[in-house]
Amino acid sequence: MPSNSPTRPFAAIVLAAGKSTRMKSKTPKALHTIAGKTVIGHILDSLREAGASKIVVVTGAHSQQLREALGDTVLYAEQAEQRGTAHAALMAAPLLKDWSGPVVVLPGDAPLITSDAISALVNEQQTSSAALLTVRLENPTGYGRVIRDENGDVKGVIEEKDATPEQRKIDEVNVSFYAFDSAFLFDALEKITPNNVQGEYYLTDIVGIAASQAKKASAIIWSDCDAGRGINNRVQLAEASEILRRRILNKLMLSGVSVIDPASTFIDSTVKIGQDTTIYPFTIITGDTTIGEDCNIGPGARITNCKIEDSVRIRDSHLEKSEIGIGTTVGPFANLRPGSKTGKYVKIGDFVETKQTTLEDHVSAGHFAYLGNAQVGAGTNIGAGTITCNYDGKNKHETIIGENSFIGSNSTLVAPVEIGSGVFVAAGSTITDQVPSNALALGRARQVVKEEWAKGRPMKRFSGQKNEEHKQ
Numbered sequence: 467m468p469s470n471s472p473t474r475p476f477a478a479i480v481l482a483a484g485k486s487t488r489m490k491s492k493t494p495k496a497l498h499t500i501a502g503k504t505v506i507g508h509i510l511d512s513l514r515e516a517g518a519s520k521i522v523v524v525t526g527a528h529s530q531q532l533r534e535a536l537g538d539t540v541l542y543a544e545q546a547e548q549r550g551t552a553h554a555a556l557m558a559a560p561l562l563k564d565w566s567g568p569v570v571v572l573p574g575d576a577p578l579i580t581s582d583a584i585s586a587l588v589n590e591q592q593t594s595s596a597a598l599l600t601v602r603l604e605n606p607t608g609y610g611r612v613i614r615d616e617n618g619d620v621k622g623v624i625e626e627k628d629a630t631p632e633q634r635k636i637d638e639v640n641v642s643f644y645a646f647d648s649a650f651l652f653d654a655l656e657k658i659t660p661n662n663v664q665g666e667y668y669l670t671d672i673v674g675i676a677a678s679q680a681k682k683a684s685a686i687i688w689s690d691c692d693a694g695r696g697i698n699n700r701v702q703l704a705e706a707s708e709i710l711r712r713r714i715l716n717k718l719m720l721s722g723v724s725v726i727d728p729a730s731t732f733i734d735s736t737v738k739i740g741q742d743t744t745i746y747p748f749t750i751i752t753g754d755t756t757i758g759e760d761c762n763i764g765p766g767a768r769i770t771n772c773k774i775e776d777s778v779r780i781r782d783s784h785l786e787k788s789e790i791g792i793g794t795t796v797g798p799f800a801n802l803r804p805g806s807k808t809g810k811y812v813k814i815g816d817f818v819e820t821k822q823t824t825l826e827d828h829v830s831a832g833h834f835a836y837l838g839n840a841q842v843g844a845g846t847n848i849g850a851g852t853i854t855c856n857y858d859g860k861n862k863h864e865t866i867i868g869e870n871s872f873i874g875s876n877s878t879l880v881a882p883v884e885i886g887s888g889v890f891v892a893a894g895s896t897i898t899d900q901v902p903s904n905a906l907a908l909g910r911a912r913q914v915v916k917e918e919w920a921k922g923r924p925m926k927r928f929s930g931q932k933n934e935e936h937k938q
Contacts, residue, residue, distance in 0.1 A: 475519040476588050477565045477648070479558045482506060482574030483526025483545040488699045494528035495697055496574040497535050501710045502734025502752055504535065505697060508577035508710075513570070515581035516588070520565065522558040523574065550666030551642070556655040562648065568592075569651050571644045571669065575697045578706055579643065583693045586686055591645035595681040596654075596673055598623070599643035601691045609639035610670055612685055620683045622674035627664065638687065640670060641694025650681065710735070718745075731764075740776065758792075767797075788820075791827070809844065822862075823854075826869070838862075843869035843887060851876035868903060878909075 486495040496506040503511070506523070513521055522541045525532045529544055543557040555571050562569065568588050572579065583599060591597035598620070600612050611633050613622045623640045624633055646654075654675045658667045676683040688694070697703050714735050715728045722741035725731050730747040739745070739757045746764030751757070755769055758776035763769070766782040774780070774790045783797035787804035790796065793811040800814050805822035808814070812825045815832040823840040831837065831848035839856040841864065842848065852873050854865040865879050868887030873879070878896040885891065886903030895909035 474567055474588065474592070475517060476568040476570055476645070477520040477562055478513050478518045478522070478570040478572065479543075479555050479562075480506065480509060480513075480521065480523045480540075480572060480574045481551055481554045482528075482532060483524050483548065483554050483557075484575070485527045485548070489703075490700075494531055495703075496528075497531060498697075498703055500577055500703060500707045501714060502736040503577075505577045505703075506532070506536070506574045508735070509572065509574060509579060510536075510540065512579050512581045512584055513572075516584040518570070518584075520562070522561050524554045524557050526554075550660065550664070551669035552655055552658045552667035552671065555669055556652070556667075559652045559655070562652070565648050567648060569646050569648045571646065571651075573642045573696055576642070576694055577697070578692050578695050578709060580690070580693060583643070583688055583690070586688070587643060587645045590684055590686045591647065593682065594676070594684040595647045595650040596676040596683045597645045598673060598683075598685050599641055599694060600638050600685045600687050601641055601689075601694060602637050602687060603639055603691060604637070606634075606637050606639045609641070611636040612638040612640055614638075619677075620673060620685045621677045622683075623670035625664075625668065625670065638685075641688075642669070642696070643694060644669065644672075646672065650676070837865075839881065840865040840867065842867045843871065845870040846873070847871075848873050849875035849877060849893065853878050855880045 482496045489495045497504045500508065510521065522543055523532060523536065524543045524545055526545045526548060533542060541561050543561055545554045545557045568591050570584060570588065587597055587599050608626060610623045610625045611629055612620060613624055615621050626634065654672045657675060658671045660667050673683045692709050695706055697706055711732060712728065714733055715725050715731060718733065718739055719725055723739045724744040726745065727747040731745055732750045734752045736753060737751050737755045740759035742759055743757055743761040743763065749764035749767045751769045753771035755772050757763065757774045760776055761774060761778045763780050767780045768784045770786045772785050772788050772790065775792045777793045778790050779795040781797040783800040785802040788802040788806040791808045791810045791812060794808045796802065796814045797816065799816045801819040803821035806820040807824045809825065809827035811828050813830040813832065817833055818831045818835045821838045823837045825842045826844040828845045829842050832850060834850045835848050835852045837854050839862050840854045846867055846869060855878060856862050856865065863881035865881045866884040867873065868885060868889065870887055871885060871889040873891045874893030874895065876894045877891050880896065880898045883897055883900065885897065885901045888904040889901050890906045891897060892906065892908040895907060897907055897909050901907045
């Protein structure tokens with residue numbers, strides 16, 4: 467939908483005081499993670515993007531956890547006793563007593579709300595005391611129904627528990643997103659009574675109060691039915707995650723990123739990807755990850771909190787808190803642990819693992835190597851089976867290798883150790899001491915050959931005969 471930025475600053479009240487009983491979790495539903503952010507984190511981002519000047523989060527049973535998670539980014543009010551949504555909104559009144567202008571009130575469990583929807587709601591409220599966001603549903607079960615008069619004007623909202631059979635046939639439903647004139651809101655909240663089946667103070671009653679006082683209540687019917695989806699259990703969390711994930715992928719594809727199979731691709735909302743990069747199936751990209759242009763990522767890549775520059779190829783590999791330079795290839799089946807960093811055009815092949823290691827430009831580690839706490843100079847080749855022995859059981863030690871050196875296959879580099887530039891380490895060597903530049907280093911045991919020693923000695927050999935017992 468096109469952007470619909472509000473013309474006025476507004477305040478917001480986020481209702482997050484529920485007990486989250488149906489989530490069956492020690493974590494409140496507002497703090498469950500969806501597409502790289504908490505549920506309430508998505509809501510707060512949409513509010514700020516729409517232009518919220520002041521945000522109050524109403525907490526309750528999980529107050530401490532919410533305060534620890536959100537810190538000082540919002541204001542807090544507490545609803546000590548669960549007495550309904552209107553009572554929860556009233557708890558924010560002391561924090562907004564000096565606020566003059568629109569106040570948006572919304573639930574803390576609806577992460578699919580967008581800044582465009584919030585902006586449209588704020589604009590709708592300019593000509594009324596109360597405005598609400600509504601959608602039309604083929605199956606409105608569970609939602610409050612919007613009551614209109616013969617002229618189509620909004621007269622109120624009736625909760626399903628309190629609705630008549632005829633009212634339950636109404637397909638326009640309230641999704642609990644409101645914008646109010648601040649003076650009207652806090653005056654009306656004081657007048658609400660718990661005259662309903664639940665015995666609670668309903669925020670929806672404010673719409674009826676506006677109509678009864680001849681103050682206009684209005685509703686904007688939003689075409690995206692998913693915008694108001696709430697989350698009450700883990701099934702709904704997964705459903706919302708799927709919708710949000712598809713939004714993220716659509717936005718990336720429209721910006722010039724190719725996603726081969728959206729159904730098998732998982733990318734957080736926090737991820738940034740450059741033009742003409744291709745994401746292959748079974749790839750998961752999370753956290754604060756930035757990927758440049760013209761990259762090929764996947765299949766089977768798992769990337770978390772990484773910075774990846776242009777023209778990089780990553781296949782069937784795990785990368786975490788790593789930085790990958792231009793033109794580098796990684797994988798298949800490589801594991802780049804935190805602190806890994808490469809220069810340009812580096813090759814990290816199959817079953818290579820790195821941690822707290824820097825590989826300068828044009829380094830090649832083709833396969834089956836472990837490089838931990840190492841600095842490897844430009845143009846150096848790391849042979850298969852090479853290991854930097856960085857841990858002595860108590861402390862980590864560093865291995866330094868210069869430029870344009872050749873580390874032969876199956877070499878063991880016992881840190882702390884420094885190898886100069888232009889060095890040739892013979893295959894199968896164990897290196898424990900410093901090697902000067904342009905030297906040949908050998909650290910093998912002396913080979914001994916005893917001729918004819920094996921002649922005539924009995925040896926058990928595989929005969930190639932069928933195993934009759936197995937055959938039976």
